Amino acid sequence: MRKKISIVIPVYNEEENIRPVYARMKETIRAIPDYEFEVIFVNDGSSDGTWAEISGLAESENGIKALNFSRNFGHQAAIEAGLANAGGEAAITMDGDMQHPPEIIPELISKWEQGFEIVNTKREETEGISFFKKIASGIFYRLINSISEVHIESGSADFRLVGRRAMDELNRLTEKNKFYRGLISWIGFESATVKYKAEKRLGGKSSYTFNKMLSLARVGITSFSMLPMKVILLFGALLFFGGFLLTAGMVFWRYCIGSALFSGTGILAAFIIMNNGLFMVMLGIVSMYQINMCKELQNRPNYIITEKINLS
Numbered sequence: 001m002r003k004k005i006s007i008v009i010p011v012y013n014e015e016e017n018i019r020p021v022y023a024r025m026k027e028t029i030r031a032i033p034d035y036e037f038e039v040i041f042v043n044d045g046s047s048d049g050t051w052a053e054i055s056g057l058a059e060s061e062n063g064i065k066a067l068n069f070s071r072n073f074g075h076q077a078a079i080e081a082g083l084a085n086a087g088g089e090a091a092i093t094m095d096g097d098m099q100h101p102p103e104i105i106p107e108l109i110s111k112w113e114q115g116f117e118i119v120n121t122k123r124e125e126t127e128g129i130s131f132f133k134k135i136a137s138g139i140f141y142r143l144i145n146s147i148s149e150v151h152i153e154s155g156s157a158d159f160r161l162v163g164r165r166a167m168d169e170l171n172r173l174t175e176k177n178k179f180y181r182g183l184i185s186w187i188g189f190e191s192a193t194v195k196y197k198a199e200k201r202l203g204g205k206s207s208y209t210f211n212k213m214l215s216l217a218r219v220g221i222t223s224f225s226m227l228p229m230k231v232i233l234l235f236g237a238l239l240f241f242g243g244f245l246l247t248a249g250m251v252f253w254r255y256c257i258g259s260a261l262f263s264g265t266g267i268l269a270a271f272i273i274m275n276n277g278l279f280m281v282m283l284g285i286v287s288m289y290q291i292n293m294c295k296e297l298q299n300r301p302n303y304i305i306t307e308k309i310n311l312s
Protein backbone atom coordinates (compact mmCIF):
# COMPACT_ATOMS: atom_id res chain seq x y z
CA MET A 1 0.00 0.00 0.00
CA ARG A 2 1.17 3.49 -0.81
CA LYS A 3 2.12 5.74 2.09
CA LYS A 4 -0.15 8.70 2.54
CA ILE A 5 1.22 12.22 2.88
CA SER A 6 -0.88 15.19 3.98
CA ILE A 7 -0.21 18.65 2.64
CA VAL A 8 -1.57 21.34 4.95
CA ILE A 9 -2.10 24.78 3.44
CA PRO A 10 -3.39 27.60 5.68
CA VAL A 11 -5.01 30.30 3.60
CA TYR A 12 -6.33 33.74 4.37
CA ASN A 13 -7.71 35.85 1.53
CA GLU A 14 -5.97 33.86 -1.20
CA GLU A 15 -8.87 33.49 -3.68
CA GLU A 16 -6.71 34.11 -6.75
CA ASN A 17 -3.97 31.74 -5.55
CA ILE A 18 -5.94 28.62 -4.65
CA ARG A 19 -6.23 27.19 -8.18
CA PRO A 20 -2.73 28.07 -9.43
CA VAL A 21 -1.16 26.76 -6.24
CA TYR A 22 -3.13 23.53 -6.50
CA ALA A 23 -2.35 23.14 -10.20
CA ARG A 24 1.37 23.43 -9.55
CA MET A 25 1.09 21.10 -6.59
CA LYS A 26 -0.69 18.55 -8.76
CA GLU A 27 2.15 18.57 -11.27
CA THR A 28 4.61 17.79 -8.50
CA ILE A 29 2.42 15.13 -6.92
CA ARG A 30 1.90 13.41 -10.28
CA ALA A 31 5.64 12.94 -10.57
CA ILE A 32 5.77 10.98 -7.29
CA PRO A 33 3.29 8.14 -7.84
CA ASP A 34 4.73 6.04 -5.01
CA TYR A 35 2.76 8.07 -2.50
CA GLU A 36 -0.85 8.96 -1.96
CA PHE A 37 -1.53 12.61 -1.19
CA GLU A 38 -4.27 14.52 0.57
CA VAL A 39 -4.28 18.30 0.33
CA ILE A 40 -5.89 19.98 3.32
CA PHE A 41 -6.77 23.64 2.87
CA VAL A 42 -7.49 25.49 6.09
CA ASN A 43 -9.46 28.64 5.38
CA ASP A 44 -8.60 31.00 8.20
CA GLY A 45 -11.75 33.14 8.07
CA SER A 46 -11.07 34.74 4.69
CA SER A 47 -13.31 37.67 3.78
CA ASP A 48 -12.96 37.11 0.02
CA GLY A 49 -13.96 34.17 -2.20
CA THR A 50 -11.29 31.79 -0.89
CA TRP A 51 -13.76 29.29 0.54
CA ALA A 52 -15.81 29.27 -2.67
CA GLU A 53 -12.63 28.55 -4.65
CA ILE A 54 -11.69 25.70 -2.30
CA SER A 55 -15.16 24.14 -2.38
CA GLY A 56 -15.28 24.44 -6.17
CA LEU A 57 -11.90 22.77 -6.47
CA ALA A 58 -12.88 19.99 -4.06
CA GLU A 59 -15.84 19.14 -6.29
CA SER A 60 -13.74 18.64 -9.40
CA GLU A 61 -10.59 17.16 -7.86
CA ASN A 62 -9.93 14.07 -5.79
CA GLY A 63 -7.90 14.13 -2.60
CA ILE A 64 -8.84 17.63 -1.48
CA LYS A 65 -9.96 18.18 2.09
CA ALA A 66 -10.75 21.49 3.70
CA LEU A 67 -11.59 23.19 6.97
CA ASN A 68 -13.33 26.54 7.28
CA PHE A 69 -12.78 28.77 10.32
CA SER A 70 -15.61 30.95 11.63
CA ARG A 71 -13.26 33.95 11.63
CA ASN A 72 -9.60 34.77 11.28
CA PHE A 73 -7.80 32.94 14.08
CA GLY A 74 -4.30 33.28 12.69
CA HIS A 75 -1.74 31.35 10.71
CA GLN A 76 -0.48 29.23 13.65
CA ALA A 77 -4.03 28.23 14.61
CA ALA A 78 -4.67 27.19 11.00
CA ILE A 79 -1.55 25.02 11.03
CA GLU A 80 -2.70 23.51 14.32
CA ALA A 81 -6.09 22.60 12.87
CA GLY A 82 -4.52 21.20 9.71
CA LEU A 83 -2.10 18.98 11.62
CA ALA A 84 -4.84 17.78 13.94
CA ASN A 85 -6.83 16.64 10.90
CA ALA A 86 -3.97 15.22 8.84
CA GLY A 87 -4.32 11.52 8.23
CA GLY A 88 -0.99 10.96 6.51
CA GLU A 89 2.12 9.22 7.74
CA ALA A 90 3.78 12.58 7.29
CA ALA A 91 2.47 16.10 6.83
CA ILE A 92 3.91 18.99 4.91
CA THR A 93 2.85 22.50 5.91
CA MET A 94 3.24 25.26 3.36
CA ASP A 95 1.89 28.69 2.40
CA GLY A 96 -0.88 29.14 -0.11
CA ASP A 97 0.63 32.06 -1.98
CA MET A 98 3.25 30.18 -4.06
CA GLN A 99 6.12 31.46 -1.92
CA HIS A 100 6.88 27.87 -0.99
CA PRO A 101 7.73 25.93 -4.16
CA PRO A 102 6.06 22.48 -4.21
CA GLU A 103 8.95 21.26 -6.39
CA ILE A 104 11.05 20.56 -3.31
CA ILE A 105 8.43 18.17 -1.91
CA PRO A 106 10.23 15.08 -3.37
CA GLU A 107 13.39 16.21 -1.60
CA LEU A 108 11.51 16.64 1.71
CA ILE A 109 10.07 13.16 1.34
CA SER A 110 13.39 11.57 0.47
CA LYS A 111 15.01 13.09 3.60
CA TRP A 112 12.11 11.76 5.65
CA GLU A 113 12.59 8.31 4.12
CA GLN A 114 16.25 8.52 5.11
CA GLY A 115 15.06 8.64 8.72
CA PHE A 116 14.70 12.35 9.48
CA GLU A 117 11.48 12.77 11.41
CA ILE A 118 11.47 16.50 10.74
CA VAL A 119 12.58 18.13 7.51
CA ASN A 120 12.85 21.89 7.81
CA THR A 121 13.39 24.28 4.96
CA LYS A 122 15.54 27.37 4.77
CA ARG A 123 14.97 30.12 2.26
CA GLU A 124 18.11 31.15 0.49
CA GLU A 125 16.84 34.42 -0.85
CA THR A 126 13.41 35.87 -1.17
CA GLU A 127 12.19 37.73 -4.18
CA GLY A 128 10.03 40.74 -3.53
CA ILE A 129 10.44 40.78 0.22
CA SER A 130 10.51 44.28 1.67
CA PHE A 131 13.69 45.72 3.13
CA PHE A 132 11.83 46.26 6.38
CA LYS A 133 10.76 42.64 6.60
CA LYS A 134 14.34 41.46 5.98
CA ILE A 135 15.73 43.66 8.76
CA ALA A 136 12.90 42.81 11.18
CA SER A 137 13.29 39.09 10.55
CA GLY A 138 17.08 39.30 11.02
CA ILE A 139 16.72 41.10 14.36
CA PHE A 140 14.02 38.71 15.53
CA TYR A 141 16.01 35.53 14.86
CA ARG A 142 19.16 36.97 16.41
CA LEU A 143 17.22 37.99 19.53
CA ILE A 144 15.30 34.78 19.98
CA ASN A 145 18.38 32.62 19.45
CA SER A 146 20.37 34.57 21.99
CA ILE A 147 17.82 34.26 24.78
CA SER A 148 15.67 31.23 24.11
CA GLU A 149 16.00 27.61 25.13
CA VAL A 150 15.59 26.38 21.55
CA HIS A 151 17.48 27.16 18.38
CA ILE A 152 15.50 28.53 15.48
CA GLU A 153 17.21 28.65 12.12
CA SER A 154 17.03 32.13 10.63
CA GLY A 155 15.07 32.26 7.40
CA SER A 156 12.90 29.36 8.47
CA ALA A 157 9.21 29.56 7.73
CA ASP A 158 6.32 27.23 8.41
CA PHE A 159 7.29 25.16 5.39
CA ARG A 160 8.38 21.73 6.58
CA LEU A 161 7.66 18.05 6.72
CA VAL A 162 6.85 16.33 9.98
CA GLY A 163 6.62 12.58 10.32
CA ARG A 164 3.72 10.92 12.13
CA ARG A 165 5.53 10.62 15.46
CA ALA A 166 6.55 14.28 15.51
CA MET A 167 3.07 15.26 14.36
CA ASP A 168 1.49 13.28 17.21
CA GLU A 169 3.77 15.02 19.71
CA LEU A 170 2.87 18.44 18.28
CA ASN A 171 -0.82 17.57 18.43
CA ARG A 172 -0.44 16.55 22.06
CA LEU A 173 0.78 19.99 23.13
CA THR A 174 -1.98 21.87 24.91
CA GLU A 175 -0.46 25.34 25.20
CA LYS A 176 -2.54 28.11 23.70
CA ASN A 177 0.31 30.27 22.41
CA LYS A 178 1.70 28.08 19.69
CA PHE A 179 4.81 29.12 17.81
CA TYR A 180 5.56 26.17 15.55
CA ARG A 181 9.03 27.32 14.57
CA GLY A 182 10.02 26.99 18.21
CA LEU A 183 7.94 23.94 19.05
CA ILE A 184 9.42 21.95 16.19
CA SER A 185 12.85 22.45 17.69
CA TRP A 186 11.57 21.90 21.23
CA ILE A 187 10.10 18.44 20.55
CA GLY A 188 13.48 17.18 19.40
CA PHE A 189 13.85 14.26 16.91
CA GLU A 190 16.34 13.93 14.09
CA SER A 191 15.95 16.78 11.65
CA ALA A 192 17.35 17.80 8.31
CA THR A 193 17.14 21.03 6.33
CA VAL A 194 16.47 21.53 2.66
CA LYS A 195 17.26 24.86 1.03
CA TYR A 196 15.01 26.62 -1.45
CA LYS A 197 14.60 29.91 -3.17
CA ALA A 198 11.42 31.63 -2.07
CA GLU A 199 9.38 33.11 -4.85
CA LYS A 200 7.28 36.22 -5.11
CA ARG A 201 3.78 35.96 -3.71
CA LEU A 202 1.59 35.12 -6.70
CA GLY A 203 -1.46 37.31 -6.19
CA GLY A 204 -2.98 39.38 -3.39
CA LYS A 205 -0.86 40.84 -0.66
CA SER A 206 0.80 39.60 2.49
CA SER A 207 -1.62 39.48 5.38
CA TYR A 208 1.17 39.44 7.92
CA THR A 209 0.66 43.01 9.03
CA PHE A 210 3.11 44.66 11.38
CA ASN A 211 0.79 43.86 14.28
CA LYS A 212 0.57 40.19 13.36
CA MET A 213 4.35 39.98 13.02
CA LEU A 214 4.78 41.65 16.39
CA SER A 215 2.31 39.29 17.98
CA LEU A 216 4.07 36.25 16.50
CA ALA A 217 7.41 37.57 17.77
CA ARG A 218 5.94 38.11 21.23
CA VAL A 219 4.57 34.58 21.37
CA GLY A 220 7.88 33.20 20.07
CA ILE A 221 9.94 34.97 22.68
CA THR A 222 7.67 34.64 25.70
CA SER A 223 6.95 30.96 25.13
CA PHE A 224 10.58 29.98 24.65
CA SER A 225 12.50 32.28 26.95
CA MET A 226 12.14 32.94 30.65
CA LEU A 227 15.24 35.15 30.59
CA PRO A 228 13.34 38.47 30.77
CA MET A 229 11.69 37.19 33.97
CA LYS A 230 15.00 36.04 35.40
CA VAL A 231 16.90 39.29 34.82
CA ILE A 232 14.48 41.18 37.07
CA LEU A 233 15.96 39.51 40.14
CA LEU A 234 19.51 40.08 38.95
CA PHE A 235 18.97 43.77 38.17
CA GLY A 236 17.11 44.23 41.43
CA ALA A 237 19.91 42.64 43.43
CA LEU A 238 22.55 44.79 41.71
CA LEU A 239 20.53 47.94 42.30
CA PHE A 240 19.88 47.02 45.91
CA PHE A 241 23.52 46.27 46.73
CA GLY A 242 24.75 49.32 44.84
CA GLY A 243 22.23 51.54 46.63
CA PHE A 244 23.02 49.97 49.98
CA LEU A 245 26.78 50.52 49.67
CA LEU A 246 26.21 54.06 48.48
CA THR A 247 23.84 54.90 51.32
CA ALA A 248 25.99 53.29 54.00
CA GLY A 249 29.15 54.96 52.70
CA MET A 250 27.54 58.39 52.53
CA VAL A 251 26.00 58.12 55.99
CA PHE A 252 29.36 57.02 57.42
CA TRP A 253 31.17 59.86 55.67
CA ARG A 254 28.72 62.51 56.79
CA TYR A 255 27.90 61.45 60.33
CA CYS A 256 30.94 59.50 61.54
CA ILE A 257 33.73 61.37 59.79
CA GLY A 258 31.82 64.63 59.79
CA SER A 259 32.62 65.57 56.21
CA ALA A 260 30.15 67.84 54.40
CA LEU A 261 30.97 66.20 51.04
CA PHE A 262 27.55 64.49 50.80
CA SER A 263 24.38 66.47 51.42
CA GLY A 264 21.23 65.09 53.01
CA THR A 265 19.60 65.15 49.55
CA GLY A 266 22.44 63.03 48.16
CA ILE A 267 21.93 60.48 50.91
CA LEU A 268 18.21 60.48 50.20
CA ALA A 269 18.89 59.81 46.50
CA ALA A 270 21.13 56.86 47.39
CA PHE A 271 18.46 55.55 49.75
CA ILE A 272 15.86 55.74 46.97
CA ILE A 273 18.13 53.69 44.67
CA MET A 274 18.48 51.05 47.38
CA ASN A 275 14.76 51.05 47.99
CA ASN A 276 13.95 50.67 44.27
CA GLY A 277 16.36 47.75 44.18
CA LEU A 278 14.52 46.18 47.09
CA PHE A 279 11.19 46.42 45.27
CA MET A 280 12.74 44.96 42.15
CA VAL A 281 14.11 42.04 44.18
CA MET A 282 10.59 41.41 45.49
CA LEU A 283 9.25 41.52 41.93
CA GLY A 284 12.01 39.16 40.87
CA ILE A 285 11.03 36.68 43.58
CA VAL A 286 7.42 36.80 42.41
CA SER A 287 8.55 36.22 38.83
CA MET A 288 10.40 33.07 39.91
CA TYR A 289 7.02 31.66 40.95
CA GLN A 290 5.50 32.96 37.72
CA ILE A 291 8.09 31.03 35.73
CA ASN A 292 6.88 27.89 37.47
CA MET A 293 3.27 28.84 36.79
CA CYS A 294 4.01 29.48 33.12
CA LYS A 295 5.55 26.04 32.82
CA GLU A 296 2.60 24.42 34.58
CA LEU A 297 0.17 26.21 32.28
CA GLN A 298 2.12 25.39 29.13
CA ASN A 299 1.86 21.82 30.34
CA ARG A 300 4.50 20.56 27.94
CA PRO A 301 5.55 16.96 28.50
CA ASN A 302 8.69 16.60 30.59
CA TYR A 303 10.17 14.22 28.04
CA ILE A 304 9.48 12.60 24.69
CA ILE A 305 10.52 9.01 24.09
CA THR A 306 11.54 7.90 20.62
CA GLU A 307 12.58 4.28 21.21
CA LYS A 308 12.16 1.57 23.82
CA ILE A 309 13.94 -1.72 24.34
CA ASN A 310 12.18 -4.61 26.07
CA LEU A 311 9.45 -2.26 27.24
CA SER A 312 6.01 -2.05 25.80
Ligand code: UDP
Pocket: 009, 010, 011, 012, 013, 014, 044, 072, 073, 074, 075, 078, 094, 095, 096, 097, 099, 201, 205, 206, 207, 208
Ligand atom coordinates in the same frame (compact mmCIF):
# COMPACT_ATOMS: atom_id res chain seq x y z
N1 UDP B 1 -2.31 33.19 6.68
C1 UDP B 1 -3.30 32.65 7.48
N2 UDP B 1 -3.87 33.45 8.44
C2 UDP B 1 -3.46 34.73 8.67
C3 UDP B 1 -2.40 35.24 7.88
C4 UDP B 1 -1.85 34.44 6.90
O1 UDP B 1 -3.70 31.50 7.31
O2 UDP B 1 -4.02 35.38 9.54
C5 UDP B 1 -1.71 32.34 5.61
C6 UDP B 1 -1.60 33.00 4.26
O3 UDP B 1 -2.78 32.80 3.48
C7 UDP B 1 -0.40 32.29 3.66
C8 UDP B 1 0.49 32.05 4.87
O4 UDP B 1 -0.37 32.10 6.00
O5 UDP B 1 -0.75 31.05 3.08
C9 UDP B 1 1.59 33.08 5.00
O6 UDP B 1 1.03 34.37 5.04
P1 UDP B 1 1.58 35.61 4.21
O7 UDP B 1 1.94 35.20 2.82
O8 UDP B 1 0.60 36.71 4.35
O9 UDP B 1 2.90 35.97 5.03
P2 UDP B 1 4.37 36.30 4.48
O10 UDP B 1 4.69 35.24 3.45
O11 UDP B 1 4.26 37.65 3.89
O12 UDP B 1 5.21 36.22 5.69
Ligand code: MG
Pocket: 095, 097, 099, 201, 206
Ligand atom coordinates in the same frame (compact mmCIF):
# COMPACT_ATOMS: atom_id res chain seq x y z
MG1 MG C 1 3.61 34.81 1.83
